[in-house]
Amino acid sequence: KHSTELPDYYAPWMKVAATLPHLIEGHQLRREMPLLSTRYLQGHRQLRLAHLALGFITMGYVWQGGGRQTILPRALAVPYCTISELLDLPPILVYADCVLANWKKRDPRGNKPVHSAGNLDILFSFPGGDSNKGFFLVSLLVEAAAAAGIKAIPVIVNAILHHDRCSLETALQDVALSICQMREAAHSERDRPCSCFSLHVFGTSWKDNFLMPEGLVYEGVWDSPKQFSGGSAAQSSTLPCFDVLLGIQHSAAQGFSAEYLSCMRDYMPAAHRAFIQTLASGPSLRQFVLATGDAGLRAAFNRCVSALVDLRSYHIQIATKYITIPAGRCRAEQQQHQLGGCVHEGTSVLSERGTGGTGFMRFLKGVRDTTRKAQLTEQEATVPTH
Numbered sequence: 214k215h216s217t218e219l220p221d222y223y224a225p226w227m228k229v230a231a232t233l234p235h236l237i238e239g240h241q242l243r244r245e246m247p248l249l250s251t252r253y254l255q256g257h258r259q260l261r262l263a264h265l266a267l268g269f270i271t272m273g274y275v276w277q278g279g280g281r282q283t284i285l286p287r288a289l290a291v292p293y294c295t296i297s298e299l300l301d302l303p304p305i306l307v308y309a310d311c312v313l314a315n316w317k318k319r320d321p322r323g324n325k326p327v328h329s330a331g332n333l334d335i336l337f338s339f340p341g342g343d344s345n346k347g348f349f350l351v352s353l354l355v356e357a358a359a360a361a362g363i364k365a366i367p368v369i370v371n372a373i374l375h376h377d378r379c380s381l382e383t384a385l386q387d388v389a390l391s392i393c394q395m396r397e398a399a400h401s402e403r404d405r406p407c408s409c410f411s412l413h414v415f416g417t418s419w420k421d422n423f424l425m426p427e428g429l430v431y432e433g434v435w436d437s438p439k440q441f442s443g444g445s446a447a448q449s450s451t452l453p454c455f456d457v458l459l460g461i462q463h464s465a466a467q468g469f470s471a472e473y474l475s476c477m478r479d480y481m482p483a484a485h486r487a488f489i490q491t492l493a494s495g496p497s498l499r500q501f502v503l504a505t506g507d508a509g510l511r512a513a514f515n516r517c518v519s520a521l522v523d524l525r526s527y528h529i530q531i532a533t534k535y536i537t538i539p540a541g542r543c544r545a546e547q548q549q550h551q552l553g554g555c556v557h558e559g560t561s562v563l564s565e566r567g568t569g570g571t572g573f574m575r576f577l578k579g580v581r582d583t584t585r586k587a588q589l590t591e592q593e594a595t596v597p598t599h
């Protein structure tokens with residue numbers, strides 16, 4: 214069962230996390246908080262919920278003043294790092310927190326399917342109201358659409374091991390359909406108010422960030438400051454799973470993409486990481502399809518690749534709509550009015566974010582173009598593979 218509540222003992226965390234936008238806007242997020250033990254947290258789901266709540270509080274605390282806060286107080290740092298170690302996740306808000314764990318059913322007893330947006334709500338958010346809620350829920354629906362494709366992966370591996378072409382073709386169709394449905398899930402939510410702007414401020418890294426060149430001091434945990442990357446959908450394990458399945462390697466001409474993407478794996482839940490590693494060390498689907506010389510299988514494989522190219526092309530459009538355009542608008546506003554306030558103070562952080570300001574477009578297009586090159590051609594199929 215998905216956890217949306219912690220034992221009463223943790224009410225101080227849950228209360229602060231639930232009122233975070235209000236506290237940040239009023240600059241009321243302060244150091245004072247009781248140092249709570251982590252020993253009353255039971256099981257993986259409660260640990261994940263606690264990691265989510267402390268992640269939101271930490272990001273709010275650090276960025277409410279535009280990055281002037283470089284020490285995370287002991288009462289936050291100690292339990293946060295203990296929980297992070299138990300989960301094998303870094304002590305920063307990750308995608309697996311703010312998207313995968315950050316939801317509840319509006320009507321828990323109702324009959325509406327959980328995947329319907331109308332029945333979903335988020336647990337925690339940053340200032341920016343419905344806009345960052347939109348980002349979390351859109352991403353969650355895209356993840357839900359990927360589930361059928363991920364479930365087809367073990368079927369594919371088994372089919373390769375047993376030379377079962379028929380099951381393989383059906384499972385590849387399931388993967389292609391699921392990737393198409395990820396795109397549709399993102400598209401169907403296009404009218405939802407969604408700006409990643411506030412998320413890009415409050416989800417910012419303290420790694421390679423000029424505002425916090427040393428990183429963040431986790432008081433009472435480590436003697437020296439630590440650097441970690443902020444939450445990004447690049448930490449989703451869905452597309453890396455499909456990349457590995459289809460033998461798409463983002464290393465070729467793009468050392469930069471490869472390094473960033475492989476670094477993002479450290480921000481995924483341990484089980485997701487392990488799944489991707491196991492898949493990478495298993496039999497090669499690509500080699501198997503080539504070796505069979507079966508045109509039907511090749512077409513099914515290529516439909517998966519095309520669906521992934523379409524998804525990445527659409528993703529480029531949404532990144533433009535939700536990041537490039539709002540960030541440009543905000544910078545222009547800033548120049549005109551010299552605005553203050555925490556969100557605007559954080560604008561400069563944007564240019565240093567993730568893959569680096571406008572550089573992310575080049576990165577996203579490069580990744581999409583490498584995906585396109587993974588199409589199997591008839592000539593390739595006739596070249597002996599060993």
Ligand code: HEM
Pocket residue numbers: 348351352353355356399407409445446447448449451452453525528531532535536566567568569573576577580581
């Ligand atoms: C409003 C929605 C979204 C926006 C604005 C957005 C924006 C971006 C940006 C700017 C990057 C560059 C890397 C970075 O800065 O960290 C990125 C990378 C990435 N995003 Fe998104 N993203 C969105 C939704 C999603 C969703 C829902 C998924 C998948 C479930 C996703 C998957 C990825 C992946 C896998 C990468 C790495 C590049 C790749 O493999 O194509 N994104 N995204």
